[in-house]
Amino acid sequence: MQRSESSTLPSREYDAIFAVLDDCAQAASLPEFKNLLMDALHRRYRFPNTTFLTGATFRGAFRDPHPVTTGRITPIIDEYTAGWYADDMFATPQSYAALARNRAICHTSLRELPTEAVTYLDRFLYRHRLKSASVLHLALAGRSHAMVGIFDDEDKSVPPERLAGLGLLARQLSTFAQTLPGHDAPSWRSALTPRQAQIGELVADGQTNEEIAATLCIGLDTVKKHVSAVLAATKTRNRVEFAKLVLTEELARA
Template structure:
């Protein structure tokens, strides 16, 4: 497959992004292809420097400000399918929650992205999502088989590529949440953070839970590692 041939041996992250996007566009005749990467699945949606083509390109600011949290591929069900199978079409998701239904009806459709699908990649530094959007081009059975095969093979290539995710905590977290995350990284307990920030311990528990959800970190140790890794970039 031409996509795999073009991506073989590429370990430079930016070159890999652009090569994947261009190869998928030219091979499958898809109008709009996007590439988002992050330190976790959730963090990928906050990628500050994604690759976007076609109608999606001028919509980044609107997407990040209004639609990122409502993205149809950000639901738990979509995540499970993509992480398991590597490929998913929006048409396969039934009974979308209200925010995701609005994302489709009020964002994708008006911008000519009525046919939407995604490939999930596990990279050396986290996760990446390749979005494919068009107004008319729909995959037939042979196309779906080819894209599923592509997703499996691209995962092998992507596993060697490390993307710079250093600024994403500032994108994913509010200033208050970032302060809590830094105190967690210093080894403080919830009670100690509560005293430090003049909060109730219950409020701190809620902050920490939301931070775990936003960053994709499963526990305090993972969050600490993430904060310490990114701190030199932003203080």
């Protein structure tokens, strides 16, 4: 959703957005915010099956060992965290790029998914009769990430205008969520510029230089220079060592 598109939303979408924001405004901490948002999505949008996952990096959020879940997701979340999270279609570079533009997307908007993500859809979501999936990407305090999943079990995909409204909602929720008490920013970020930290996250999430260049729409040489700067600033010798540093800090705060 482009920002200009928000002006074309039906009034009912604005009503839902303002209602959710009012509901969540009572939160004084991130845990409270998670529960209030899950309840608000159910009451204001009639979304009964939801998840709230957080992590120090985009892909790291899918490894959240303590997700908040509702509805039909609760009995299957252990199966997800046992291994399916690694193949989640929303954890792909393609999804990262789409969410950077829109903040809310449906799985049907992702084309040419890798084999693992297709398998995840067929053997996990569809096997559990979850027919559609959408996700909101929120920015949290300390540059952490939150992925709010919405799953349908009645063959009712989120319509485009509602998805556009959810994108606007995600931006507003991010602004509020960043004011809530949370974990301190991971120390590996402290010596990096915002752009270097962004690229560092993608390196830690396993993206190659070519994938990072495509995801961020920048040149390959630029990516290589930033990656070298990240490794030098964090005093790590290679990408594997850097990824271990990020994962160690992520586990420490779980």
